[in-house]
Amino acid sequence: xxxxxxxxxxxxxxxxxxxxxxxxxxxxxxxxxxxxxxxxxxxxxxxxxxxxxxxxxxxxxxxxxxxxxxxxxxxxxxxxxxxxxxxxxxxxxxxxxxxxxxxxxxxxxxxxxxxxxxxxxxxxxxxxxxxxxxxxxxxxxxxxxxxxxxxxxxxxxxxxxxxxxxxxxxx
Numbered sequence: 095x096x097x098x099x100x101x102x103x104x105x106x107x108x109x110x111x112x113x114x115x116x117x118x119x120x121x122x123x124x125x126x127x128x129x130x131x132x133x134x135x136x137x138x139x140x141x142x143x144x145x146x147x148x149x150x151x152x153x154x155x156x157x158x159x160x161x162x163x164x165x166x167x168x169x170x171x172x173x174x175x176x177x178x179x180x181x182x183x184x185x186x187x188x189x190x191x192x193x194x195x196x197x198x199x200x201x202x203x204x205x206x207x208x209x210x211x212x213x214x215x216x217x218x219x220x221x222x223x224x225x226x227x228x229x230x231x232x233x234x235x236x237x238x239x240x241x242x243x244x245x246x247x248x249x250x251x252x253x254x255x256x257x258x259x260x261x262x263x264x265x
Contacts (some may be wrong), residue, residue, distance in 0.1 A: 096149055096164075098137035104151045105130050106164050106171075111127075129164055131172040133157075138181065139191035143202045143220055148174075150192045150204050150220075156181050158192050158206065160223045175223035180209040180215075187257045188239035194220065195243040205252055208236040215241050215254045215264065229254075229264045238262065 095107045105127035112125060135154035140147055151159045151173075158181075159173035181190050192206040202220030213234035217227045229252055238254035252264045 096142060098140035098141045100136045102133050102135055102137065103130050104133065104137055104140045104149065104161070105160070106149075111200055115208055122187075129167050129169065131159065131161060131164070131171045131173060135161065138189040141192070141204075143194050143204075144196055144198065147200060148202065148220055150194065152179075152181055152190050152192045152206065154181055154189075158218070158223070159209050160220070177218065177225075179206065183209070183237065183239060187214045187237055190239060193242045196245045198243075203243070203250075204243040205254075207241050207245060207254060209237060213237060215252055217252065217263075231264070233262050236260065 095109050099106045105194055106129040107127050133155060133177050138152040140149055140151040147162060148258045149161045149164055153159060156179060158177040158179045160175040163172040164171050170199040183189055190207050195203045203217055204220055205215055208214040208216050212230050214228040214230045215238050219226050236256040236258060238256050241254045244251035255261045
């Protein structure tokens with residue numbers, strides 16, 4: 095399991111080693127993380143790729159961190175690829191969270207919103223971290239904070255939602 099948060103880290107845990115707390119009100123797992131990645135600022139999200147090989151994390155230090163094979167490392171782990179990305183959405187918008195395509199097996203992809211003008215949803219390659227495509231158009235009039243893929247393998251379908259509740263579907 096990967097966790098991320100305000101402690102500025104991404105941590106990898108072996109949930110088989112979790113123990114029940116002896117005192118109900120005392121929050122403890124009874125184990126230490128297998129690996130820890132320092133981000134410098136808070137981490138909005140960390141998600142495993144469908145293959146389990148990579149983790150993409152969205153950080154408030156304006157990077158998308160791509161870490162390969164974190165499960166084979168221990169102690170302090172460094173990101174394999176750091177992608178410069180403006181993640182400061184301000185106080186009125188939901189934070190960005192990069193999301194993997196749930197079923198792509200031949201090429202892993204992830205999508206994230208963008209602060210760029212014109213408004214864009216950005217698709218990145220999971221192995222290289224390179225920007226593959228920016229999805230933009232007349233329908234994207236506001237920052238798309240939440241993005242995801244439809245699980246279809248026949249056709250790439252990207253869905254994005256903004257803080258006003260508007261949802262955009264791109265095929």
